[in-house]
Amino acid sequence: MFVGDSLSMNQWESLACMIHSWVPNSKTSFIREGVLTSLTFQEYGVTLMLYRTPYLVDLVNDKVGRVLKIDSIRNGNAWKGMDMLVFNSWHWWTHTGRNQPWDYIQDGNKLYKDMNRMIAYYKGLTTWARWINYNVNPAQTKVFFVGISPSHYVGSDWNEPSSTCSSETEPFSGTRYPGGMPLAWVVVERVLRRMKKPVYWVDITMLSEYRKDAHPSVYSGLQKGKDCSHWCLPGLPDTWNLLLYTALFG
Template structure:
């Protein structure tokens, strides 16, 4: 009964946010996550609030498009024909402090013998490949081992014993083939056994919750013994993420494992989101430089902040949403090995995920 009441309350909250003043909604989100963000950034500096600045020294040693053995061809924009490199020249500058530059050698030494796992969808793949390539750019002659089996992939830097894992699971909760069909179980995480024993866990989920029609990989949702053909996707996301939060509380020893949640990564298919209704991300060469992104804060962010606020264990939010909204120029668009259409949801490598990893690095060293 309590969970049903909670879902009703959330529905009302979503209604209020959908029709209320966007500025007040965004202020609520900022206030609700300030303590989590401050714990990430150290010293009271909010590293997630800032602006993009042009920096001629960029991309430092991270233009790994032709040298990194781990980069997926669909994200390799330079190799597959993107004519401009301006999108690589922007650096994230927090308003009240300086973001430490990533040092791959220091990362390896600091986390020698440790296991790091990204858990989530293709945005987690973006971030995992980025970190692997950023480290490789610092130690290009280091012995590495690549492994892939089923949902798990890994890159190991053998000289340091650092293992970077990726566990592909778009919903975090379980997807099971049953007699009824493909069932998304909103209250089950059996696959979580594969996430145990890590020193750092970075979770991500949202991208696939909105998919419908032929791109929807499930036939039913299930909660308890009840099957649903469909439900409000924000409510479903809330239920699934609440199950994940419960799993963290019950299964993670945060004295041994640091847990992060990667915030909502935006798409740029609709130019009206930045006041250019006739455009998409295709051909964009510059970030959005306004002080307030016209589309406002994604509703999924409300869900993330609500769930994180109720987890008893420390989970640190990588609050990438606003800084990523501004990077309409950083998508693969049509520049990749097998894009059948314009890709305005994933990100070029090198590119924006390098900044996400720089923010992760800043959180880890503070």
């Protein structure tokens, strides 16, 4: 089961296509119910599931409005008992204005109109880590966390201030990415290092930073403007899945 945001969906779609290419004549069934999507390769008893929850922690409708509860994971009941859990979260923590799907952040008994997003992410990810520690049996379930997926809206990150991903046709070719590692990467490293249960960090950040050319850009047809945060299929999500496969069986 993949658990996370639209980047988790990118990776889920990639793996579904990769498996289908290996067994193109296999009978499949597809089900989508609310936040849960599943694809089953019936002859092999293999089901790929996607649970859509951008923050991992709970986002609920309350009396005061839409509340992001950074200390609560009730949705986790749907994740129990899986053979594999592949988590991802960061992309939506930076959203503001009309793209922000919550009105308040709740931490314990306190409501906040806003909060430093890096602090909120750290608190939310710590809640997720606590959930893993209490609810996952490593003998039954292998847990992975796919690291921070970079965007390429700001050309100064690769020393081309006037550029975005829309004008890029080749990967970054230097020995060190000028933009450096995002601060969210440090948050992930700190949280995972303190966990009691084993979680494999699929650290895709640096290799993905180099692929400024690998986004749908203006050609996705799914939204207005340019998309420099999601990835073309096939493409980088295929590489993420190869790393996931290596971590699982290597």
